[in-house]
Amino acid sequence: MTGAQLPVAELRSATKRYPGVIALDEVDFSVMPGEVRAVLGKNGAGKSTLIRLLTGAESADSGEVLLSGKPFVEFGQRRTREAAERGLRAVYQELSLVPSMTIAENMFLGNWPRRRRVLDHRAMAEQAREALRRLGLSLDPRLLTGTLAPAARQMVEIARAFLGVPRLVILDEPTSSLAAAEVDQVCNAVREAAAAGAAVLYVSHRMSEIRRLADTATVMRDGRVASTLSVAGARTLADTATVMRDGRVASTLSVAGARTEDIIQMMLGRVEQARPAHTSAIGKTTLSVEGIAMPPKLRNITFDLHAGEVLGIAGLLGSGRTELLEIVMGLRLPSAGSVRVRDEKIAKPSYKGMMQRGFGYTPESRKEDGIVPLLGVDENIVLTDFSRVTRGGVLSSAAVESAARTVVERLHVKTARLETPIVTLSGGNQQKVVIGRWIHAGSRILLLDEPTRGVDIEAKAQIYDIIRALAAEGRAVLFVSSEIEELDQVCDRVLVLRDGVMAEEHIAPSIDAERLLAACIG
């Protein structure tokens, strides 16, 4: 069985469209046995879609998906099982363990080994133990996963990828909540699997890991492969890079060890976007965060936020951005540090107390924590303060309407009527409502966590304008985002959260997307 090796996984001009976007645009992609391939790209570049095509979770609109040279024979849900049977193992960053089941049961979830139709617990435990051993773990596979610490749970999740004899291992940001020693273990297991002939796709933004692990890297941008290149000293593959533009191969060039700056340049592409006017005058300090700590994610976080200022917080997924906002809002207790609002020191912030001090918070997940889906746009707005629309204890329809109309008109919310259930609106318009309810409440300090996630381009631009307009009125805005370019566009100042500390501060006008991204990935 010698001769030309077949790629373990291959896409041939695969295209995948979702309503309104082309997630993958005629992408060619292949990975060889024994190769560790890093997949890079910013949010929405098409990484997850590429993975979903390979795992069989989605099928391509056109083009081919081949595993070891053969297309899928099954369709729909059976296809993911077929992929697993053909040696594909995928691990995603979000935890998907069932806490009330054992480690072994979780690792085989839905695909439990059976002997004469009865679950074979012994075989299950043995194989699970072997996979855990590959990650340097000596956990008893009969433990319930619910009893494990978060890092251990993540390791169990990763161990799934090393069950049996994997041919293609896909790890999607596996290390976002792991400490250095555990990251080492994951790297060892990946190299071991590659040495045994498996191909590994490694999605991550941590350049240090990529340099240690990956032979090659694919950089994705706007649903296309921007470039495939070798990392450091190429081990197995030719050290050539394919740069693609407009869905076609533009050039093939030789790279002897890509520099981080080049990779960043390729991830971002050329961004020429108008910056909204920064007209607000920075005023007095409204919020001081002093020495906040929440091990292992946050250590000694200190910064000031001023009236009229848009302060950005940059950092990779899992860098503790959301936790920081939750601590400030009193939704989470820090192990040390305090919050000062204007001149008042707050030892133990409570959410309601922070609201009364003029704070407004829009959470990261709009659907789970933001909207009340079946209530109308109007009621979703006035929810933050009924007292402004109540006359003598009775809700006034006229007051509700005028309060809602003010916000809807000001933020250009597109809705047929004010009482339309918010769930029927587009993501961008929902987000405007979620921000708008704090305008209704008269908040002076706004904490926005990923306000543009899952929002179309036009609405994004409108949200940037809204944020700038809020600052121009003298409100203070703390703006958390994974999208480096928007921090660059909107913020007066950006703090970079890396390895649990405020690693860098960038101040307008010398904020630069490339330098910010470099600061995030370290």
Added chain:
Amino acid sequence: MSVPTVSPRGVAETRRMLAGHMNELGLLAIIVILYGVFGALSPGFLSANNQVNILRDGATIGIAAWAQTLVIVAGEIDISVGPMVAFIAVIMAFLMKVPVPLPFALIGGVVLGLCLGSLAGVLRAIFSVPSFVATLGLWSALRGLALFMTNALPVTFDDNDTLDWIGDNVFGLPVSAVVMVILFGVFVFVSRKTAFGRSVYAVGGNANAAHLCGINVTRIRILVFAISGLMAAITAIMLLARLGSGNAGAASGLEFDVIAAVVVGGTSLSGGRGSMLGTLLGVLTITVIGDGLVLYGINSFVQDVVRGVIIVVAVLLNVAASRRSGRHV
């Protein structure tokens, strides 16, 4: 305008209004059909006397159903209604027997209802006991306690004119039905026009989001159960007046009629959606089915079968209607 014209906008508006009330219109149709069928089958069904009966039976379900609607819209459930009504009625009967003056006996019952409801609410909201379990516990404990205290015998007391009046008719209508209608108005108002009512919908629709908007979710949850307990007490007063004695076995199975009425009325068991008008029609549907089957003289076991089938069919139609009008998410 002298000539009544309907502008295209008016037509669209009307159509939208109708689409938004498919559920209520469907129930209305079901009630009309039930009236037609029962009217044809048993001659006595359409008599004025029977309409009064339907109203009186409806009141027993309805008063508790208004509160249950709020509970279910808030994403919870209260299955303790039947035993709670019986227990409160028994306690009030004991008080009357002592004798405690009627107003104090009734106030005692009302306070007891509020306390028992709040207990369920606190178990749910503060101690995170699922509301089904918390009220199941109450269901069993209150039924047992009432039977134990009375030895399963009716608790009798001296006649009381005021209580007799409550059990009787006013202007040809049962007092309990009048109370039900007044309370219906109150609940429509509370659910639509007060911050509390809208907060109930917000908590049931998305408790996380409601909390992040500053709504006191714990308080809302305790309050809906307290209100449910209060309505159980009022139902107990009506029952006491009608029976003239406290009976531990009374109102057995009431919780199922109440929950069935709310669900048939289009309130979603997953919370966040429902209306008092729907529940009113649901109560009518359930009562008319019960009354009609009794009049027709069907075997009482078969009655339960027919009722079960009609409830499921009504909810099926309901779900289909809301899917069609695009409200099903």
